[in-house]
Amino acid sequence: MAKSGQRAGRTAGTDPRSNATRQALIEAAIESLRFDGFSGASARTIATRAQSNQGLVFYHFGSVTDLLLAALDEVSNRRMERYSAAVGSAESPTRLATVAAQIFREDLDEGYVTVLVEMMAGATASPALGEEVAKRIVPWLSFTRQVIDHALTGTPFATVVPTDDAAYAVVALYLGLELLSHLDGDRSRALALFERASSFAALFDTGTTSPLEA
Amino acid sequence: MAKSGQRAGRTAGTDPRSNATRQALIEAAIESLRFDGFSGASARTIATRAQSNQGLVFYHFGSVTDLLLAALDEVSNRRMERYSAAVGSAESPTRLATVAAQIFREDLDEGYVTVLVEMMAGATASPALGEEVAKRIVPWLSFTRQVIDHALTGTPFATVVPTDDAAYAVVALYLGLELLSHLDGDRSRALALFERASSFAALFDTGTTSPLEA
């Protein structure tokens, strides 16, 4: 209640030193979601990973949940940048499938989707958290829809497939594949599916640009 | 170390009264996974839901984790019976799609897949738990594969689609749809996809049996 524009924890960061700590905590929270899971991502665990102090979680973020949401924002933003850049360079369906496979591999290896899935599953506990997480899924859905929209122009499917339904399905598949492959520690089966999608996409390569151009 | 054949907690249940408590705890554990999530499913929460005592969790199951695994076994068995019965009555692809939609609706409404997903996501915490959960996914995968196998006989896809890859994808999609629709509390988008699958399946209804027969 002291200064204005100050929610739970100090949101601002007017001071220079503060930012480093915040960032370290966010990084550690990402790791913790990835390796300890939602249920294991406590203030103490995270602080230890950040080689920082447990109290700072509450100072900077107000609550553990808010830190976890900040962590989710971070990975979400990072991935969205990466996705945009990668997809922009893929003109043909085949190239797109290849790029998607590459991105998916990264997501699995770096645990980005793990973070998302852990937050989604963890949100079962509280409707409030659920709402916050839901907000952060929207960009993934709309981005996917845009990509599908773009990829389908010039193919027979363009007019048949409702792209927001397709996006919903693709994101669901993405999340499910993470769950499965993470569980048995084997990416190969999931990646094989992308291979297959690649071959399938090749059937429609006449659409926009020649594969040779990429 | 006392008697043989006795793991953590009393596994047997030679006495008649014991079974009721065990069953109540399992039921409560299912509810807890569904509504409190993996992270909220503690011995205390579960015992409260079962209107039983916290200590009994450890008496009967040895640990909370083992109780949760027993809960997962329970839903897994229940669903497998239901699936088998339902699919057995579906002879044409269209009927199969309809039945699948029906089953999926049940799964969402009754929270069966929630339980599975919570356990999968919760297993991130410990490799040991992960292994146990992984074991319990196998039946879902092989059942799905069998259904796909059966559904594809007589269609053009029969020889083209590797059914275990397809099963992997279908299960992944199933899990992902649960995650998404559970999060925003809206089943309609997921169910719409099944509608679409139904229409698609109708294209191959000449295969085994006439739709009229069902």
Next chain:
DNA sequence: GTCTATACTTGGATAGAC
């Protein structure tokens, strides 16, 4: 077989010293 009591650990969160 069940319940209460209890021990111990971990986690969320705040207060106050530096």
Next chain:
DNA sequence: GTCTATCCAAGTATAGAC
């Protein structure tokens, strides 16, 4: 801005009375 100390609630697990 950071760290330590501290409080309190919740969690796992066991012992012992009924």
